[in-house]
Amino acid sequence: MLGNLFSVPRQPFLFLIIAFFSVALLVPNISFAAFGASPPFLNATHLVKGAKYRQVIYLVRDNADEALPIKADLALSERIRPWVTLLQGNTFTIPQGTRQFPVEILINVPPTANLGVYSGAITFGSQPQEAGQVTLSLGIEIPINLTIGTDIYRDIKVRLVKLLDIEEGWSPRVYVKFENNGNVPEKFDSATYELFDSFKDKRFAISQKRNDFPEIAPFTTQEFTVDFPVDFHLGIGQYWGSVTFYQGETVVGSQTTIFNVLKRGSLSNPVNQFLSLLKLDSLWPYYLLGIVALLGIFLWRKRLQKSRKIGQV
């Protein structure tokens, strides 16, 4: 005769002990966490040969009372498997207290890759502690779709335009968060900055910029600061600024808001203060001219001294 999975001991004392531990093992843990991912797919459909694509996928859960070990399984064809890298590795742990855990997926398309459409999936699965007879684990499958083509695809988004507080005597500064989702480098073509008084009644200056914008690589997001030199001394106080960024004739980002001009040294260290005082960015031709003139005088005097010595001899 075949035995039972759980045999019942005859000794009452032993039975009680086993029953106690059995109940402890069999009672389900009710504080189970939901688990998922955002976004739950990776669609890189405008790749070109040699492209480097990066996407962050957040593994998310609602209950972060405990650290959660995760294992990633890559179901990718042999051809594209070497292209895909998980920055966190294939096994990692979501720390206790973390509800959104970023996983960076890098796609490096080789310059020799064949044009085409490739697909696969990555599954992230939780590795929970044993909770009973059949422990339940949660997972999320991330479909991966890659298209390698030759088209030029342009897609930019200016996520943030912020007029920064500055120090007395500085040029107005604008902080920009630029997202390039296309497969070619992108940058602003031009920008205008209008400076107003604290009531926005009187315009003090207008500055136009047509170059010196940073170039943002394909599939990347970059944050940077743009200076707008103005022929107006900005004393301590509040001012309104209005900035507009263009690509061609199209407005791609703008902001109109108040900003503060603070006393010298409020934002920068002494070295920066000194350099700022020199205004190298706008006055460099004069400095260059001065250095050349000094060098000329120096050489002229040296030559004069030499000719005098020869005369004396």
Place this chain on the structure above:
Amino acid sequence: MEETNPLPKLSLYILGSIFVLTLFAIAQTVFGAGGTVNVSSLVVVGNSAPTVSNVVLNGGSLITLITNATTAITVGYTVTDANGCNDVFQSGSVTSTVFRSGVGAACTANNANCYILHTTTTNACTGNASTTNATTTFGLYYFADSTNGASSSYAAQYWEASVLLADASSATSTASSTNQELDVLNAIDITTSSINYGTVSANANTGGTNQYATTTNAGNSSTTVRVHAISTLTSGANSMATSSQVYSTSSFTYAGTSTALTDTAVTISGLLMTAPTSTATTTYARTTFWGLGVPPSTATGSYTGTTRFTSLWQP
């Protein structure tokens, strides 16, 4: 010749001056009050309309939600009022709205696409300064509409924040943030952490007694569920075939209409969970029913294993 001594003459002038000043001082003292001319000055400080600017939603970043919970999203903005910030924060009002562009800033509050708050979470209004930075924090539900990319629910739309100020004189100002995307979230929740079949004899099965695992959609997208055994039921060196466990989307008497569990993930047929639109989790919950058939010649013991439920986004 007449003798001229200038000193007495000078003394006379000085004494005279002191006398006149003394008289003036006495007159001021005696008749001061009555002689003072009161000049009333009336200055009416007019109302200056407030201005809101620099509205930033979620710090200018993509919005990523948390499963089965709310996610704190900030709206930052700058308030300027020449009458001082108290004119807005104490005597006036601030209304912040976070919304999907398709419903507009004048939307009706709805956890899927429109959040409205009439309070500020933090503001730096001290000393009645004319310019103040403030933030309002919202709790966005896990089922808020996604807008990020072609695979989202509202691909052509975006999320935006709008702030409306009013001062004590009901002068108003409004401004909006730059556009932000809200990402697609795919997630499931299971109400139990294990399935327990109890004691089952070898060459026997659970019959009409099913175990349950209730799955809930905990994201903002439709999802299917795939199941497989990560490790089959094992007791020391002994194990049972993975297919010993069976499941179905309705109750069954072993094996009935059930499907055998496999070692590779298989989508549970007929279990598509649509995106939730409210917190009524029972509406979006689906139950899978489980049974076990212990093969003949299985050794006695406590068997344990692990089964994975994997969510897979569905367009």
